[in-house]
Amino acid sequence: AQKVTQAQTEISVVEKEDVTLDCVYETRDTTYYLFWYKQPPSGELVFLIRRNSFDEQNEISGRYSWNFQKSTSSFNFTITASQVVDSAVYFCALSEVFRGFKTIFGAGTRLFVKA
Amino acid sequence: DVKVTQSSRYLVKRTGEKVFLECVQDMDHENMFWYRQDPGLGLRLIYFSYDVKMKEKGDIPEGYSVSREKKERFSLILESASTNQTSMYLCASSLPNARGSALSNQPQHFGDGTRLSIL
Numbered sequence: 001a002q003k004v005t006q007a008q009t010e011i012s013v014v015e016k017e018d019v020t021l022d023c024v025y026e027t028r029d030t031t032y033y034l035f036w037y038k039q040p041p042s043g044e045l046v047f048l049i050r051r052n053s054f055d056e057q058n059e060i061s062g063r064y065s066w067n068f069q070k071s072t073s074s075f076n077f078t079i080t081a082s083q084v085v086d087s088a089v090y091f092c093a094l095s096e097v098f099r100g101f102k103t104i105f106g107a108g109t110r111l112f113v114k115a
Numbered sequence: 116d117v118k119v120t121q122s123s124r125y126l127v128k129r130t131g132e133k134v135f136l137e138c139v140q141d142m143d144h145e146n147m148f149w150y151r152q153d154p155g156l157g158l159r160l161i162y163f164s165y166d167v168k169m170k171e172k173g174d175i176p177e178g179y180s181v182s183r184e185k186k187e188r189f190s191l192i193l194e195s196a197s198t199n200q201t202s203m204y205l206c207a208s209s210l211p212n213a214r215g216s217a218l219s220n221q222p223q224h225f226g227d228g229t230r231l232s233i234l
Contacts, residue, residue, distance in 0.1 A: 004157075033220040041127065043124075044203065045158075047222035091157060095220050103223065105150075105157035 003027065004106035006095050013082050021077040022111045023092030030051070034068065034075045035093040035103070045091065051075065079091040082113045121206050121226040126228045129234055130214035134193040136229050138206030139144065144151040146212050148223060149173075164189055171225065184202070198234045 010107045013019045032070065036048040049059060051068050059066045063080045079086055092106040122137035140147065146165050146234060150158040150173075160173030162181040170181050182190045189208075193200055207223035 008158075035222065037225075043203075045207075045223075045225040047224070050220070050222055052220075073204075086230040093158075102160055102163075102215075107155050107157040 003104050004092055006051055006090075006092055006106035006107060008109045010110045010112070011108070012114065014055045014114050016081050018078060018080050019035075019082050019111065019113075020091050021074045021079075021092075021111070023077065023106060025073050025075065025092070025094045027094060027096050029096040031059075031097045033095045035095070036066065036077050037091045037093065037105075039091065039108070041088070048077075071081040079111075082111075084113050084115050087113045117147045118206055119135075119206055119224050119226040121204075121229050123229050124227060125230050127232045127234060128193075128196050130174070130196060130198060130231075132193075134196050134231070134233075136191040136193075136204055136206075136231070138191070138226055139187050140208040141155050141187065141188075143186065143210065145186070145210035145225075146209045146221075146223075147183065148207040148209075149179075149189065149191045150205045151175070151205065152205055152228070157169065161191065167192075185219060198233050201233045202231060203210070204231055 008099045032053045034051045035054045037045040038048055039045045056068050065078045067076045089108045091102050091108045095103045117192045119140045128134050148163045152158050159175050161179050162173050164170045164183040167186050169192045180192045205228045209221040209223045
């Protein structure tokens with residue numbers, strides 16, 4: 001079974017639109033961490049955010065915001081006023097105590113932002 | 116800034132060859148990782164190392180081995196390359212977590228990737 005599901009394979013938006021990337025995870029642990037990474041066309045994954053399972057506060061960083069809801073096992077990522085430079089593949093990831101904190105990645109969502 | 120450098124961006128090899136993928140990091144990180152990235156599958160962990168000469172299997176170790184003789188360098192070896200090993204390979208490094216356990220919930224820093232084609 002998929003432990004990290006990113007149901008949206010590709011999303012295409014026009015610049016300045018808001019866009020939300022969905023992430024649903026599955027775990028039996030009470031202690032775990034969730035991550036988002038961005039992979040631009042250059043190929044290098046770039047870390048965006050880490051949340052632990054005990055901190056459900058939403059977070060905002062500039063145009064980026066994250067909504068963590070344990071009740072629905074979701075950790076969604078919203079880009080406000082998208083820009084062409086946001087075009088990339090975005091990965092959600094989970095690391096769990098019982099797996100020794102090995103990181104499991106979702107399949108990724110490819111975001112196209114058109115000018 | 117952490118720099119993780121993979122020796123090749125593109126590599127073409129033949130079936131049955133022994134292939135070495137090299138990765139070097141410059142931030143004295145204890146943990147290093149090798150992943151492969153395939154469309155629709157995301158990143159899958161092949162092997163990781165939490166110290167010099169220490170290694171553990173990830174989720175898909177079959178057909179691969181690794182070597183970590185120095186802290187900054189982590190090599191992935193395809194003993195006898197096969198066409199199903201054609202993929203993008205990503206190396207990463209990280210600090211251990213705050214309690215010093217072997218594996219890490221710290222963010223990982225990635226290299227640019229090596230796109231390997233086995234013909």
